[in-house]
Amino acid sequence: xxxxxxxxxxxxxxxxxxxxxxxxxxxxxxxxxxxxxxxxxxxxxxxxxxxxxxxxxxxxxxxxxxxxxxxxxxxxxxxxxxxxxxxxxxxxxxxxxxxxxxxxxxxxxxxxxxxxxxxxxxxxxxxxxxxxxxxxxxxxxxxxxxxxxxxxxxxxxxxxxxxxxxxxxxxxxxxxxxxxxxxxxxxxxxxxxxxxxxxxxxxxxxxxxxxxxxxxxxxxxxxxxxxxxxxxxxxxxxxxxxxxxxxxxxxxxxxxxxxxxxxxxxxxxxxxxxxxxxxxxxxxxxxxxxxxxxxxxxxxxxxxxxxxxxxxxxxxxxx
Numbered sequence: 001x002x003x004x005x006x007x008x009x010x011x012x013x014x015x016x017x018x019x020x021x022x023x024x025x026x027x028x029x030x031x032x033x034x035x036x037x038x039x040x041x042x043x044x045x046x047x048x049x050x051x052x053x054x055x056x057x058x059x060x061x062x063x064x065x066x067x068x069x070x071x072x073x074x075x076x077x078x079x080x081x082x083x084x085x086x087x088x089x090x091x092x093x094x095x096x097x098x099x100x101x102x103x104x105x106x107x108x109x110x111x112x113x114x115x116x117x118x119x120x121x122x123x124x125x126x127x128x129x130x131x132x133x134x135x136x137x138x139x140x141x142x143x144x145x146x147x148x149x150x151x152x153x154x155x156x157x158x159x160x161x162x163x164x165x166x167x168x169x170x171x172x173x174x175x176x177x178x179x180x181x182x183x184x185x186x187x188x189x190x191x192x193x194x195x196x197x198x199x200x201x202x203x204x205x206x207x208x209x210x211x212x213x214x215x216x217x218x219x220x221x222x223x224x225x226x227x228x229x230x231x232x233x234x235x236x237x238x239x240x241x242x243x244x245x246x247x248x249x250x251x252x253x254x255x256x257x258x259x260x261x262x263x264x265x266x267x268x269x270x271x272x273x274x275x276x277x278x279x280x281x282x283x284x285x286x287x288x289x290x291x292x293x294x295x296x297x298x299x300x301x302x303x304x305x306x307x308x309x310x311x312x313x314x315x316x317x318x319x
Contacts, residue, residue, distance in 0.1 A: 029077035031084035044222035046116030063145025266306035
C-alpha cells in the first residue's frame with residue numbers, strides 16, 4: 001500500500017452501489033430516508049439545493065459534487081423550502097407525503113424532461129478503517145465543478161443508458177473513482193478542515209512513517225525505527241509526528257492496528273490469535289488488552305456485535 005490515503009479509502013467502496021438518475025419538473029423536492037452511510041449527488045442538468053436537518057441547505061449546480069454523510073435524512077429540492085413531494089426509503093421504496101406507496105414514476109419525474117437531471121449514488125460503507133474517513137466529513141461536503149469538468153461523470157451518464165452485460169460492475173468502478181477523487185478534492189479545500197492524518201501525509205518524514213505504518217502494521221515498529229526510516233532524529237520525529245497527527249507515533253500505531261483487527265474480526269473467521277499476529281501483537285491476550293482499552297469491548301464481543309450489524313466506534317480517534 002503505497003499511499004496512506006489510498007489505504008484509508010480502500011474499504012470505502014460502492015459495495016452494492018445504487019445509481020439513480022431522475023429527470024425532474026419543478027417544483028420538486030425529495031426527502032431521502034434510506035439511512036445509507038454515504039451518498040454522492042450531482043446535477044447533470046439544472047440546479048438544486050441539498051439540506052440536512054438543522055443546517056442551511058447548500059446549492060448543487062451542474063458539475064458540483066456533494067457528499068452527504070449518513071445515516072441522517074436529507075432533502076434535495078429545486079428551491080429551499082419546497083415541501084417534499086416524495087419520500088425515498090430503504091430498498092428504493094418511495095411514498096407520498098401521506099404515506100401512500102408510489103408504484104410507478106414519481107409525479108415530478110419525467111423521462112422527456114432533461115433540463116433538470118439529478119444523479120445520486122449510494123454507498124454501503126463498512127469497517128473501522130472506513131469510519132476514520134467518514135468521521136472526517138461534515139454532514140454535507142460540497143466540491144464545486146472544476147473548470148475542466150469531470151470525465152468520470154460523463155462516463156457514468158453514458159453507462160447508465162446502456163443495457164449491456166457488466167453494466168453494474170462498470171458503474172461500481174466509476175462510482176468508486178468518483179468518490180475517491182471527490183474526497184481528495186474536498187480534503188484539499190481550505191474549508192474542509194482535513195483530518196490530521198491527511199494533512200500530515202504531505203510532510204516528508206511523518207508522511208513516510210504513515211505509509212510504513214499503514215502498509216505493514218505487523219512489523220515491530222518503535223519510535224526509533226520509524227525515525228530511522230524517515231531519516232530524522234528520534235526526538236525530532238516524535239515531536240513532529242505529535243504536532244502534525246495530534247498523538248504520539250505509538251498511539252497512532254496502536255489505533256491503526258486495532259482498526260485493522262476490528263475489521264478482520266468482523267469480516268473473517270480467523271481466530272483472535274491469528275488476527276493478533278496479523279496486526280502486530282504477540283498473542284491473543286496482548287491484542288485483547290489493547291483492543292479493550294481502545295474499543296471498550298473485548299475482541300469476541302466486537303465480533304458478535306459486528307455480525308449483528310452494530311459496530312462500535314473507536315474509543316479514541318486521532319484528529
